[in-house]
Amino acid sequence: MMRWAGSMSRDTSGTVKHSPLSAAMAHTIVKLTVKDVRFPTSLEQHGSDAMHTDPDYSVAYVVLDTDCGLRGFGFTFTLGKGTEIVVCAVEALSALVVGKCLQEIVSDFRAFYRLLTSDDQMRWLGPEKGVIQLATAAVLNAVWDLWARAEGKPLWKLLVDMDPEQIVSCIDFRYITDVLTEKEALDILMKAQAGKQQREDEMLKKGYPAYTTSCAWLGYTDQQLKQLCTDALKSGWTKFKMKVGADLEDDIRRCRLIREMIGPNNTLMIDANQRWDVAEAISRVSRLAEFKPLWIEEPTSPDDVLGHATISKALAPLGIGVATGEQCQNRVMFKQLLQASALQFVQIDSCRLGSVNENLAVLLMAHKFQVPVCPHAGGVGLCELVQHLILFDYVCVSASLDNRMCEYVDHLHEHFTSPVVIQDAHYMPPKDPGYSCEMLDSSVQRHEYPEGEEWKLLMK
Structure with a gap:
């Protein structure tokens, strides 16, 4: 498993060189708050389709507070009833997040992803599907938001500026290596560097x-x-x-x-x-x-x-x-x-x-x-x-x-x-x-x- 302790650059020979993470990455997550937020869109039939005739667009809305004052925001989307169940699932995951340092998370993001998706008891509720997966997305969306804010970049730019090796290090390849290996993923990203x-x-x-x-x-x-x-x-x-x-x-x-x-x-x-x-x-x-x-x-x-x-x-x-x-x-x-x-x-x-x-x-x-x-x-x-x-x-x-x-x-x-x-x-x-x-x-x-x-x- 690849681990990154900081941002990366390449010298003229193509060798990867690592630089320390910025001081802004030293934030520790001290609190996770989640709220059930719903909009009554069913009143005007916004979002109505053949299976969801009266949707109320809603989110389980997550806020991460850090010891340095920076906050991260995330959510997962729902259609009204049931949002309270996702909120409970987020609260169940919160103990895996609170107390973690942002630097610790992003230096081995694959491990942190697995921490949330592979808890030996909560994974029984999925694994990696259903309400527990929706809750995982809400929490991780907030973590990615926090990381991008710490770097002072919109998320797309944070991703674009990463070296291919660091992108690959964020992905859990378990269960998909018969279709996509780390090397193949890296080759795809390296080829796309042109242009x-x-x-x-x-x-x-x-x-x-x-x-x-x-x-x-x-x-x-x-x-x-x-x-x-x-x-x-x-x-x-x-x-x-x-x-x-x-x-x-x-x-x-x-x-x-x-x-x-x-x-x-x-x-x-x-x-x-x-x-x-x-x-x-x-x-x-x-x-x-x-x-x-x-x-x-x-x-x-x-x-x-x-x-x-x-x-x-x-x-x-x-x-x-x-x-x-x-x-x-x-x-x-x-x-x-x-x-x-x-x-x-x-x-x-x-x-x-x-x-x-x-x-x-x-x-x-x-x-x-x-x-x-x-x-x-x-x-x-x-x-x-x-x-x-x-x-x-x-x-x-x-x-x-x-x-x-x-x-x-x-x-x-x-x-x-x-x-x-x-x-x-x-x-x-x-x-x-x-x-x-x-x-x-x-x-x-x-x-x-x-x-x-x-x-x-x-x-x-």
Whole structure:
């Protein structure tokens, strides 16, 4: 296992040289606080789909306090009920974090990742899946935010500036070495060093291409859909995703409506949110093929690797790919999806997997299999987080924008201290230090469940 005691540089011979970590890294975590924060988005059907008809976008929100005053912020995304369970899981993990020095954590981040995911008793609740994995992501997101703040960099820049060896040292390769070894990962990152600065400059100037899901939630009326599509087209959007899966005839009607709105040359994707059995998915999507969707997202159970493979094979002659991953629970599931040629678009999630560490593994595996990564975002705060990961992917891993785009949903960004910036349907790289996780204190207080003012008013 590689350990790093500080930042690294190379001399002219290519030898890695280590320099001491900055004094700012000497922070000790003295307190972990977690809160249940919920937004009543179900009232206006924001986020509604075929399986989640009344979602309340929510987070288990983590704050790490240090002895030097610096704080780290993180969260994991939920849909309302059940957030309190994730909060309990975070509290159960807190003893593994409080008392740790940031320098101690990041000098052997792989070991710290395993500390959280492999506790000999709590791993029984997973391992590396379910509520315990969501809680792990919330805690680790806060640790990464703390590290980026200590270095005075946005997270994407912290990652981009790391040497390939240090990136690899953050990843737990256990269970995936039959597909990706440390050496292969290092080779991928080393190869991508060529042109790295030009790609970073390109992102700073133009941003990363995005697509919108905000126009066509399943619970929206036709009038809402038309108005939102009209507004989006005026704002420069060319890639649109819509929800399907409740009723076939209604899906056909709505697909026809949105295709007429956006025209034949813009990109359309459809998302069933796990609604169908395998044969049903093939039949339904075949009926929608006339509208030329680029992909069908989550056509069946997110755990059904071979089912996705069957669907992918059946839809390939129609030119329709399969996208999945927003509820893929760990790197091992992604490994199997890639091995089985079960997906044509990898959708990482910044809170479903074990934070940045595990997402790094998936980005590298996807590159090895030459499958484009198109992250899941939306919800509350997911756009803020995943933009950092996809920027790193382009600059340091894939070096390609072919068939690549990052989801964007125009909800709840006003509750963050560093909200996403979209220009001409592109994510502009964040500039503030950290992982863009910090929420406004006023928003947290108003929406904390069930004692926040927002929920007291709704429960009257």
